[in-house]
Structures are given as structure tokens and as C-alpha cells.
Amino acid sequence: MKLYLQLFFQFFHIGVFSFGGGYATLPFLYDIAEKYRWYSVKQLTDMLAVSSITPGPVGINVATFAGYTTSGVLGAVIATCAIILPSFIIVTVVSEILDKFKTNKYVQGALSAIKPTGCALLSAVGVKLLVTSNLHISGIVLLVLFLALSYKKKLDPLFYLGGSAIFGYLWGKFI
Numbered sequence: 001m002k003l004y005l006q007l008f009f010q011f012f013h014i015g016v017f018s019f020g021g022g023y024a025t026l027p028f029l030y031d032i033a034e035k036y037r038w039y040s041v042k043q044l045t046d047m048l049a050v051s052s053i054t055p056g057p058v059g060i061n062v063a064t065f066a067g068y069t070t071s072g073v074l075g076a077v078i079a080t081c082a083i084i085l086p087s088f089i090i091v092t093v094v095s096e097i098l099d100k101f102k103t104n105k106y107v108q109g110a111l112s113a114i115k116p117t118g119c120a121l122l123s124a125v126g127v128k129l130l131v132t133s134n135l136h137i138s139g140i141v142l143l144v145l146f147l148a149l150s151y152k153k154k155l156d157p158l159f160y161l162g163g164s165a166i167f168g169y170l171w172g173k174f175i
Contacts, residue, residue, distance in 0.1 A: 011082035020118035022058025038070040
């Protein structure tokens, strides 16, 4: 029971404080991996990869995977509900008083400060995940190649996903 309460409160906390979409949950998830050892950083990287290609919001998908890794199906349900609940409450309350806050200079100032903070947190986690992953030189070359290609030509994201999958399969099979 204690584990389920901790799981609920940790993911509720993430739901309250992760502004900026699913990837904004990563600093919190990384912290949970270090603090509670419910899952490893490697497992978090895998969860993020799978969550990115499955339908639905990345943050909720990662919460579901993390909850499942921690405590099975019940853990997945608890983590998913806990991460969604704050947004549900906030949207319900704010929708009632939206007109008052729309032009409030303090609210606009707070939102202006939150955006760059979210970017900094995402960048820090991205660097941490890059450093802790087992990235081979081939992966770095593929990353640079796809980044350059994405700036020159707008291709469907499935092209990059499929290209990466084919490259990874061939790399593992022949090298």
C-alpha cells in the first residue's frame, strides 16, 4: 500500500509541476529513477523511446510504462491517473475564471518565465540521457545526418523513424 501511495504522490507531483508537454516530465522521471530506484535510467530511456512511437501524449505514456515497471497493471493505472488528475483539476478551475486571467499581467509574466525554464530542464535531461546512454559513433552520425536532412528537406517523421529502425537492424545484424 505504501508503494502505491508513493507512486500516486510522485506522479501527481509530476502532473502539477511539469509545464510544456510530455518531455517536460523527464527531469522528474529521472529524479524518481535516482531517488526510488523503481526503474533504471536505461529503462527510462527505453520507456521514452517506446512512448514516443506509441499513440497518445508522451508524458502519460511514460507514466503508464513507469507505473507498470514499478508495480504492474495497478501501478500503471495509479501512475496514469495521478499524472492526469492535476491537469483535470486545473483545467476545470481555470475554465471557470479564464476571462479574469486572460489579460492579467502577473499571469502573463509567470507564463513568460515558465517557458524558458521548461526549455532549460528539457535540455539538461537531454544531455544527461545522451551521456548515460550507450550511444555508438554510428548513432551520432545518424543523428547528425537526420538533423541536417530535416533542415534541408521536410520529410514525414515516419521516414526518420523507419530509417533509424532499418539502420539499427542492419547495424546489429552485420556489425
